[in-house]
Amino acid sequence: VSTIHEAVKPLSWLIGRWRSVNAEATYPTMAPFNYCEEISFETLGQPLLNYTSKTWHPLTHKPMHLESGFLRIKPGTNEIAFMVAHNFGLTSLEEGTVHSNEVIFKSKQITRMTFASDPAVLAIERCFKLKDNGNLEVSVSMETTKTPLTHHLKSELQKV
Numbered sequence: 001v002s003t004i005h006e007a008v009k010p011l012s013w014l015i016g017r018w019r020s021v022n023a024e025a026t027y028p029t030m031a032p033f034n035y036c037e038e039i040s041f042e043t044l045g046q047p048l049l050n051y052t053s054k055t056w057h058p059l060t061h062k063p064m065h066l067e068s069g070f071l072r073i074k075p076g077t078n079e080i081a082f083m084v085a086h087n088f089g090l091t092s093l094e095e096g097t098v099h100s101n102e103v104i105f106k107s108k109q110i111t112r113m114t115f116a117s118d119p120a121v122l123a124i125e126r127c128f129k130l131k132d133n134g135n136l137e138v139s140v141s142m143e144t145t146k147t148p149l150t151h152h153l154k155s156e157l158q159k160v
């Protein structure tokens with residue numbers, strides 16, 4: 001385990017591997033479903049955290065949505081930036097703030113491959129929150145070219 005860089009100390013409660021105890025996706029354009037998820041926030045001693053999220057189907061175990069990126073903090077402030085690449089052809093730059101038990105983000109910029117499937121995502125809002133029971137709660141809302149900002153994901157994960 002690397003030493004935690006002074007700059008990322010406000011984010012230290014996020015560091016580790018987290019495994020879902022429940023996770024549900026909903027959206028007006030689809031039937032709700034459950035999924036499994038593992039999230040990792042890792043430090044290599046740099047002033048940033050390395051992030052991955054892997055999700056899979058609970059019955060077939062087939063991989064679903066995958067994300068990989070970096071979480072940075074403006075040293076000495078509570079301002080944070082989250083750069084994420086999504087496996088379905090999209091990248092998001094999200095910015096927000098860190099508090100004692102949560103980080104909240106709004107997308108600043110989203111880019112997509114020319115051959116990514118429609119609808120395009122116009123905005124993402126998300127929150128990672130450390131609950132009183134020590135679990136991590138993740139919630140994500142998104143806006144697309146067809147649907148205004150609406151809840152898409154909610155998961156609760158236990159530290160592995």
Ligand code: HEM
Pocket residue numbers: 025027029030035036055056064065118119120121124140142144146147152153
């Ligand atoms: C649907 C984006 C995370 C599974 C969608 C759609 C978009 C989208 C744009 C299409 C909505 C429509 O047709 O109106 C995102 C973004 C995510 C995210 C930006 C993360 C920030 C996830 C995760 C899972 C997932 C974690 C699964 C574990 C699905 C499925 C559908 C869907 C199965 C419906 C099938 C489809 O339209 O392809 N998502 N998603 N998504 N999402 Fe997500």
